[in-house]
Amino acid sequence: MAHMGHSVTLILIMAAAVLAPLLAYGVARFLPVPLVIFEILLGVLIGPDVLGWANTGEVIDTLSQLGLAMLIFLAGYEIRFDQVKGDTLNRAVAAWLASLALGLAVGTLLAHGGGFGKGVYVGTALTSTALGAILPMLRDAGDLGSRFGTVTMAVGSVGEFGPVIAMALLLSGRAPGRSAALLAAFAVLTAAAVFWALRPRPPWFAKVVAKTLHSSAQFAVRLVALMLVAMLGLAQALGLDILLGAFAAGLLTRLVLDGASPESGEEVLAKVEAMGFGFLVPLFYVVTGVQFDLKALLDGGRPLLLLPVFLLLFLLVRGLPIRLLAPRDLGGRDRSALVLFGSTALPLVVAITTLGVQDGQVEPGEAAALVGAGMVSVLVFPLLALRLRGRAGAARGSAAAERAGASESW
Template sequence: MENLIFLAHVVLLMVLSPILSRLFRIPTPVVEILLGSLAVWLGFLHVDNDVFRNLAKIGFFYLMFLAGMEIDIPRFLHYKERYLKKTLLYFFCLYSLSLIIFLVFNLSYVYIVAIPIISLGMVMALINQYGKEVQWLEFSLLIGVVGELLSIGALVVFDGAMTHGLGWDFAKSILILISVFFSSYILFRLLKIIFWWYPGLKSLIMPHDDTMQQSMRVSIGLFFVLIATMQWLDIDMVLGAFIAGIFISNFFAHKTELPHQLSTFGFGFLVPLFFIFVGTTLNLETVFTKTIFTHALWIVLAMVGIRMISSFVAYYSSLKFWDTVFFSLSTSMPLTFLVAIATIAMKNGAIGEEEYASFIVASLIEGIVIMILIQFLMFLFQRADRKSEEKI
């Protein structure tokens, strides 16, 4: 009963968030984060509810599942041919600048992993709001896919090194990760051949006349099976959700309404749970501690700065000035991955409690301030475009 009452409070925040979002012209995920933190501060919610924590985790996995569904492999390969060198240059600059910051300021090894990390979570929230037809968001999705895979790899390596040291257990984690990537590639090629020989299988698995919601059941089933597989292999479960989304979008393209159905379910229920939970992890009193807040601002400045420099070096010739700025800002909100790295580091004694709090505050500053900044600038540009069209 206690859990049901708690979830009723959370659902109330979910209902309020889109109303407040429209009222104040602030992105819905930002409103959900702010409502979560405010609810804890006012005593409306408590942070020690395991059911809520687990549902929020599923919400994050589902967000990555939807991110995987945005990946059109043929289109991605087309982009790879056109922008492979630029993408490699971007990541070379990103990691090189992170290494320079680490060496110059004599920081912990945690920062080499944390500063360049990229997540698709907030990029997906932007795509849900503006659509992936926006050019800079197309680039964000491309970089986000590569960055997500690199970040998952970095998390596995970092967690293995922190937990097991540089021994056999660490080597085993790396080998399992490589095996997962290789097995996914082989399975993808194998299924492509099978569906080419037997095209009717696609309609059998996901029929056109789907009165029993079989397509939804298969999609959700694959989502949970691959998450469970990654958990069994002791690999970040995000990877399983991401791969499930890629498989569904690329093998069942005939189900044109399916992505919309899955997205509606996700952004209508599971994903808001995740963003509200992120808000509940923020102690508003901690934010106003001068030492922690200052340290958090330096982390944000470093993360945004290296992305801005890398974006202009790699993509300025392909994007306009403001599109390059938007692109660099959209990749500066790793949020949960930054929280995950800080949690692993503190658990293993690599950083202290104050430094951990700084990382948490930095991730939330990025998620809130940068999202509001993008929203505000997009509003100004869209209004300017409308005025230009009216004059014409």
């Protein structure tokens, strides 16, 4: 009977995963709502607090953990530090470090007796940025290759990379010295893997990749899966968080695929993304919705009060340092838009709060408030940022027209 329950739950979860893009596509004609919002909301709908159709168990939880690992893996893959460097990257790192200090202080104050451990989960969640959510919007707006897009890419990249490192450093073993040593060991082993990845590929490698790309062998996809589980296993063996292993695997995979032929690399990535975004990642988000403590949030107690507080803290903890340390060549409206984009957070918030609940450090109601605030940030902040960018562009165009008119009359 338990197996039957798992089967029905899995069918419901995958049905929700199929329905989510249909809803997102339909609503997108009126309002660009990120797909992840529908995945979580549908999970809440079929979960125990609403319809009561789905309940998670060991099998579903294992698949959800794989989805979390794939989500962080793909986040690591999409980061291109080679495109953001110099003063822009330095300012983004400085802003994130300031956010981390603020986040840890605020998280510990809000821990409600939970101590520094809970403060780390809450604080690091407040410093994250949903790079995967804002990149498509920048691309659609034609801003990805602009100066503003470069700065936003830097802020978003550090906002995804930094929290993962902070989690590994501050929570592994609960002893900072031991955590630093373990993190250093992981860094050395990862550097060795990177050195291997940067070496020129032998001729047979590209041939095998190309030859098996459209066959049942799928050598490159299997190699990617091996790198993911190997980095996850390495992180677990060293007592580090799985987020770090998945993230490092994503960075490493980009190096390996970039070393192969560009055409094959793009096709391999498309297959990996299909496996991730087609099955594992939406399963993780729907399960997050199923486990979402809606009852605690709607009971009118502390969790409900915390939701607007967390939303404001995203702007203060993450946004204020970004505003203060933004490159000086950005105008006022662009700085404000950068704050809104940088304060947009959801995927890592979901991942971090999920681990916090599993570790017993974060209460389900608090996790629901944080995830709820992240959902509101993804819905509201990017739209406001794009509107500011549109007004800034109109203002620049008007000023240019006035200058042109003045020169003609002169």
